[in-house]
Amino acid sequence: MVEFDVVDLPTTDHPTVGDEAPDFTRPLVNEEYWADASLSELAADGPVALVFYTMDGAFPATYMWNEIRDREWGDRVEVVGVSVSTPYAHSRLIEERGMDYRLFSDPTAELADTYGVAHELDGMTGVTEHRPAVFLIDEDRTVQYAWVAGEWPEFPDYDEVEAAVAEL
Template identity: 35%
Template sequence: MPPTPGDRAPDFESLLCTGETFRSTRLSAAFDGGGVLVFSAFAFSAIAENWWKRYDRAGWDEFDVPVLGVSRDGPYAVNAFVRYLDSPFRMFADVDGAASEAYDLLTPRSGMANASTPMRAVFVVDEERTVRDAWVADDWISPVPREAVEEAVAEL
């Protein structure tokens, strides 16, 4: 079951991509002081592109805590995606699915043999890695409740 408010957010280590470089990083190091963790499926998918553009337009890069993505793609694809979007956000390349699995979000993709991706999800995490707000999609297209995320970030 994915973490819910009050749970301790699982820590993981993966390649954190900036759009130019990538480095193996623990979530706990990247979230020193809390943050927002956004799981999405594949870079360059229409849904992922739409999401990240919305977060940028909504000013999520101006939060007092970082907003980090998690994508099942490799670091070169994730870096290319960040550059393509001209995104202010960094994203973990969850190549082996370990981060998605730690959050119990990994699900097989229908029609894509041997492919699994995380369900779309957003977690607001405080400085002690306690989940303050959590949203997990029931489908691939429902919008993220941005106002709830923004309110939870404001309360950190």
């Protein structure tokens, strides 16, 4: 059994329900290639579940993506992920997990800062990753649901997210 300490994370100033989700353009990766895409382009086609997660390969990322895949969120909403991992790492994760989701690459964690979900790793000066978070964003880029981890590790209430998706 893997042992780890649960760590309380500081409060964040992240977008909440009713806020306009900040727009951005980043490399969006699928299993074959990547190209720059913006959140506004994705949202124009319908609601988006924007999922921030730790770097590819970390156990929280694997657990989250397996759960999202198994619950088939992509059948009801456009699901896209965001992490500090490179497009190459994203391509491997998509292939290994059999994911039908695309992933934004944010290696500088600028989006994590913008969305208030940056997490400085303990004992690693200057190393930042994304804390787990889920934002449901409608066609106008209005946040309809927001969850951000308050401790490490923590995962979203998947049933709660699904209920919010059903209300979109």
